[in-house]
Amino acid sequence: DAGVIQSPRHEVTEMGQEVTLRCKPISGHDYLFWYRQTMMRGLELLIYFNNNVPIDDSGMPEDRFSAKMPNASFSTLKIQPSEPRDSAVYFCASRDRGYEQYFGPGTRLTVT
Amino acid sequence: AQSVTQLDSHVSVSEGTPVLLRCNYSSSYSPSLFWYVQHPNKGLQLLLKYTSAATLVKGINGFEAEFKKSETSFHLTKPSAHMSDAAEYFCVVSEGTGRRALTFGSGTRLQVQP
Numbered sequence: 001d002a003g004v005i006q007s008p009r010h011e012v013t014e015m016g017q018e019v020t021l022r023c024k025p026i027s028g029h030d031y032l033f034w035y036r037q038t039m040m041r042g043l044e045l046l047i048y049f050n051n052n053v054p055i056d057d058s059g060m061p062e063d064r065f066s067a068k069m070p071n072a073s074f075s076t077l078k079i080q081p082s083e084p085r086d087s088a089v090y091f092c093a094s095r096d097r098g099y100e101q102y103f104g105p106g107t108r109l110t111v112t
Numbered sequence: 113a114q115s116v117t118q119l120d121s122h123v124s125v126s127e128g129t130p131v132l133l134r135c136n137y138s139s140s141y142s143p144s145l146f147w148y149v150q151h152p153n154k155g156l157q158l159l160l161k162y163t164s165a166a167t168l169v170k171g172i173n174g175f176e177a178e179f180k181k182s183e184t185s186f187h188l189t190k191p192s193a194h195m196s197d198a199a200e201y202f203c204v205v206s207e208g209t210g211r212r213a214l215t216f217g218s219g220t221r222l223q224v225q226p
Contacts, residue, residue, distance in 0.1 A: 004155075033213055043202065043216040056213065091155060099144050099163055099206065101214060103155040 004104035006092050012110045018080040021107045024073055025094030034077050035091040082111045114139045116205045118217035126225045131190040133220045135203035145186045146204040198224045
């Protein structure tokens with residue numbers, strides 16, 4: 001298996017623009033997680049899905065953030081409008097009914 | 113509620129000497145505990161996991177950790193550090209049966225001196 005796939009790996013955008021991050025989980029995994037990593041706050045869980053349904057979005061910082069999972073093999077995290085403080089590395093992870101989460105390589109977002 | 117505290121933000125060792133990265137946890141239920149490693153500009157990789165089986169857990173690359181319920185600790189050790197071990201290490205807790213998401217510690221940056 002190719003593992004969790006995230007795209008793009010790097011994104012540079014200007015403040016106010018819409019940003020869409022993409023994730024393809026490992027086939028057969030029914031949980032998907034979005035995390036954000038910054039120097040100031042470390043790793044934070046933003047939202048997670050089970051069987052394509054959002055279960056807990058309490059970590060989503062503002063209404064500017066939204067996430068969808070239209071099918072078992074694809075999820076998006078959208079920021080609209082983006083702000084400089086959104087600059088971070090965004091990780092997607094997936095797991096099956098076991099305990100281990102498998103992380104993607106991350107998307108480094110820079111908002112100028 | 114669950115939480116995890118990594119007691120050292122930075123640890124520096126010499127190559128060939130033992131490594132100890134300390135972690136204490138708090139959990140209302142029987143926790144699952146993990147150590148993840150993150151090399152620079154890379155994603156996170158699972159080193160080892162404890163899920164209520166043996167209290168001494170062996171992981172990849174010679175790392176191991178011991179679950180001590182009485183001390184609420186899950187320290188990570190390695191007998192002999194290698195230069196390639198230099199990375200950020202995260203202690204992670206998940207409550208109950210693991211259905212919930214993970215709660216990450218703040219991380220410990222391990223430096224290995226030649």
